[in-house]
Amino acid sequence: MKDAAMAYMDKLRIGTRFALLGVLAVLLVAVPTYFYVDQAVRITAVAHREAQGTAPVQSVLAVVRLTQQHRGLSALVLGGDTSAGGQRSTKQAEADAAYGAMVDEVAARAGEGPPLAAVRQAAAEWKRVAADVAAGRLTRSQSFAAHTALVRQLLTSLDLLADEFSLSLDPDLDSYQLIQAVMVALPPLTEDLARARGLGSGMLAAAQATPDDRLALALQVRSAQDRLALMVAAFEKAARANPELGSRVGSPMRQAIELATQATALADAQIIRSAVLGYDGKAYFSLFTRAIDAQFQVNAIAMQTLDQLLASRARGHLRHLVGTLVLMAGLAAAGALLAVAAARSITRQLGGEPAEVVAIARAVSQGDLSSDIAVRPGSESSIVAAMAAMQESLLQVVSAVRRSSDNIATGSSQIASGNADLSQRTELQASNLQQTAASMDQLADTVRNNSNAAHEANQLATAASEVAARGGEVVGQVVATIAEITEASRKIADIIGVIDGIAFQTNILALNAAVEAARAGEQGRGFAVVASEVRSLAQRSANAAKEIKSLITDSVEKVETGSRQAGDAGRTMDEVVAQVQRVSQLMAGISSATQQQSGDIGSVSSAVGQLDQVTQQNSALVEQAAAAAASLKQQAEQLVEAVRAFRLRPGM
Template sequence: MKVIENWSIGTRLAAGFALVGALAIGMALYARHELSVANQALTSVVDERMLNIKKLNLLKHNALNGAQALRDSLLQEELAGAHADLDRLSGMATQNAETLASLDTTIVGQDRQLLDALNAARNPYMATLNKVAELSRAGQSAEARGLLRGELATRQKSYFSALDALVDYQRQQMTSGAQAVREQTARDGWVMLGLAGLGALLGGVVAVLVTRSVVKPLREAVAFAETVASGDLSGRLVATRHDETGQLLAALQRMNDNLAGLVGHVREGCESIAAGSTQIAGGTADLSRRTESQASSLQQTAASMEQLAGTVAQNAATARQASDAAATAGSTAGRGGEAIERAVRTMEDVSTSSRRIADIIGTIDGIAFQTNILALNAAVEAARAGEQGRGFAVVAGEVRSLAQRCAQAAREIKSLIGSSVETVDAGVRLVGEAGSAMHEVVAEVQNVARLMAQISAASAEQTQGIGQVNDAVTDLDRSTQENSALVEENAAATDSLRQQAGKLVEVASRFRLAAA
């Protein structure tokens, strides 16, 4: 059976059909042989026996006709009529001789013994018959009649008895032959029925074996497929066959192994995504808090910059007033002292305002540095987020660029404020010297006028720079607000991703894998 199980289904079906076909051919050959035997028996009965009976009946018929011709010749009054009857007798005798010769070639066995007995009875009969014929032909009718009624009648009776015995034997043989044919036909019928039953049994056995060899592995395949369909990937199929069903079982096992590996990878990936999305959600929440804090700080910075702009505008107005005062001092030296005092106070205010501006610019520079650090941290968190954080990384890069620009502008303003502070300090020293040397008031007032013009120009530049810084802070605040909105959207997307990853993990957990 193991060898047969390794055959392909086509080979098994072909072998089964070939076996049944061989049995059918054997039955056909046996039937043909038996029909040939029956045909030979029927030929012997019908052709040979019936022909022999026909020939024997012809012999008897000719013998009777010959005897009648002989008697007719004896009754003829004229010799010519008698000769005609005798010639008819001679023709019948010749025909009987030919018939006996043909029987001699066809009759064998026990028939031969009866034929020899027939010849033994015929020879004396024919001798007596010829003698009576010769007497009749010679005109010796009285002697011929005596011989006809005596010896010829006795020998004819013996001859006809031998003929009847041979005919009866032929009929008996024909009857027994027909009976033998009928018996043989009946036996052949039973044998054919037996062979047909054997063929049906053998065909049924082959059909059952072939069906079991195909259906059993197919049932195993269906059961295994139903197990896989239910989510159980821990099953194993052992394909011990090398036919199509064995190939099917092996293919199902490979499919199960590949599916188990795929589900395992999907499960690991889902768990990793779930863990990563949870981390991203935490980082996004932290980033959202920092962004809100940064937005609040930027709002405070914007308010401070508005105050700084007002102060710088006031400084510009003060510088213009100082310039007017210096011009007035040139024409009114008497009021020089008062103007100098106002100039001293004004310069002190300018120095104080300049230092305050320098402190505010330092604060702006610190805020820009912190913003740069926060943007850098946001870029790092976006890089950790992977594909989902790419958009946030771009926004973080823009925030970092704005922070760097703000820091650069703050440094430039700080440099200008430093120059202003130095200029104001120089003016204070000059005004102090003017108090001790009034005789140089006119010349010093002219110098002060020039210095105040420079201060006015520097204040105008400060006003422009503060305006730029204010615009930059406004842009940074707007960007921070946008970043806050993006962070909130990112948080929502991350939470959705975490939920989807949880669903994927739940779906993947429905599959039961084999223990590692």
């Protein structure tokens, strides 16, 4: 169902579619508009109906006023005041005319219904009561009760009229409170004042009052005061809601309140609380009558104001309704014009009907570029014109792609072949680099071993240098010791020399002693023997000293020779220490150079490893490039096949 509707819509022209949318919009707006207009008409009709109800209400209030006045005059006459008979007859005639006018007014405004039936019944009852009073068939209390019942029936008619003309539920605060004041509170207030007037007039005319009469009057006065308070409260609310209303009704309202207050105060002072009823009944009647007339005057002004308010509201509702309808009609016309303009604008922007545009787009999407797209005059910026330009561009592009796709396929084949050769050479290069990397690793191991050996030789050279240094120090100590021995040998030689001198001198002395002993003869023979022995000992000591000296001298010479040789050995050890230290320094340099060489070879080995990795990566990239070239070749072949799907114009 949905697909069928969409297919049907697709066949329609744009103008027809907008027309259907307009009809749908009218239908969518018509229903709420109908309800709104119906509600607005109802509100306007209610306002007009309320305005029509003020005249019947005023006619009933006029009848209530005359009935109340007739009740008071009848109380005077029936109470013994024959001077009020003429006024009562005149008031009866006025009431007869008012009752007739009331029935006619209610019949004309309300038609048949409960209000008309009520006022007709009240008019019939009035004729009966008026006839009985005129014939004197009723007592003062009976007349008062009959008039009161008649007024009560008239007030009921007021309620029926208020309901009939929708005055009971007025929607605006000012008019609602005004209705409450002049149609709900004021009529019962006038009735309470009128009943107080009738009761008090009768008591003053009779110059006597029973406790029950005083109680009845007191209840009427209290009720009147309460009604007055209700009326004032309702009027104040209306005045606050509508200050203009308060300014128009305020002055007579204040006067009516003042007179009502004076009347109730007079009844309280002169009758209810007074032991002697000596106040003039006509003055009492006149004050209450003026108070009641003031209430009715307020009612008349307020009803006139209410009539104006209701009429103004009805006209306002009517103006608002008409304005709304005119606005809606204008909006509808503007919408129709906008729809026509939109339809023409869309058609101009499309360059044709949507079905035509769809057909062109479908042909292009299917690869048919051979047809000519007709562009309407004035539609150079339309979608159809853009599609024509697009078709022309596609023709050029597809033609160029078709010419180039074969070249791309050939070139991609050559690239794939070259990439395959490059991949083989790259793999060979990667293999060579792997061998080079392995050789560099072996060389690095060898250099690392040499570095370790050089490091150990350096440590040995350092130890040898330390040993040589210690040997040099020992040789120095030996040279010093030999020097000390040489010095001791010299001292010994000196001592031996001294001993040799002593032996020589001893020999000389022994020789001299022998000479002296020879001179002494026999006496000196023993001394000569001793001298001879001393000389022999001195000679042996001298010989021993000479031998020792010779040995010491020889030892000194050998010690000096040893000292020279030890000094030569010390110098030689110094040279050895220096050479060993030089060798240690050279070995340290060799060790450092070997370590640096090992690090350089490690760097070279790492670089070769990285070169190997790069070569392998290049090999992988070459393989990827070969695969990409093969894929490019395949895609080029697919492109050739894809381009062949387009149908071009002959010669392209």
